[in-house]
């Protein structure tokens with residue numbers, strides 16, 4: 044599905060094609076189209092600088108279910124080096140899983156932004172697992188990494204990878220294409236970047252506006268206006 048169709052037309056999030064369900068996070072202002080037999084598990088948690096926004100599980104058809112997590116992290120970075128990022132992920136995984144085997148490494152795009160796409164396998168007590176790690180690089184300098192991690196049993200990989208891929212590609216930001224970042228509040232900014240008004244408490248919401256691809260400090264009023272569907 045093209046970027047333009049997703050942002051400016053095509054399927055509305057509330058009108059799901061059959062066999063799918065729409066997910067939308069008001070807090071972060073993003074949505075996904077999930078398979079209808081997947082279950083949303085409410086497990087927000089923070090780990091190693093990442094905040095988990097969502098975890099969904101596939102139906103119980105094998106020993107272990109398929110899981111897909113969506114994680115987010117804000118980092119300061121001067122260059123978006125997807126290869127360096129994938130090197131780091133690989134070496135972390137190699138340390139965590141002795142049977143780690145890399146499979147594919149690609150540079151893709153999602154909503155027009157760079158996406159690091161990796162697949163690999165490792166062994167757990169329950170058997171061989173395969174995983175996709177797709178990380179989207181948003182913004183400049185003050186960057187947001189939006190990461191999807193999908194894991195399943197090796198035997199179910201081909202089928203589940205197709206589902207993971209379709210969920211990842213269904214990503215859209217609400218409003219005019221704005222991702223909210225409620226965990227990050229701007230201080231010491233002279234004024235709201237959009238309406239040029241100063242807030243009484245000097246605090247500003249942070250939003251990433253896809254069209255300019257930058258994290259911007261905005262007042263509460265502008266934030267509400269930008270993210271209104």
Ligand SMILES: [Zn+2]
Pocket residue numbers: 235236237238239240261262263264265266
């Ligand atoms: Zn404003």
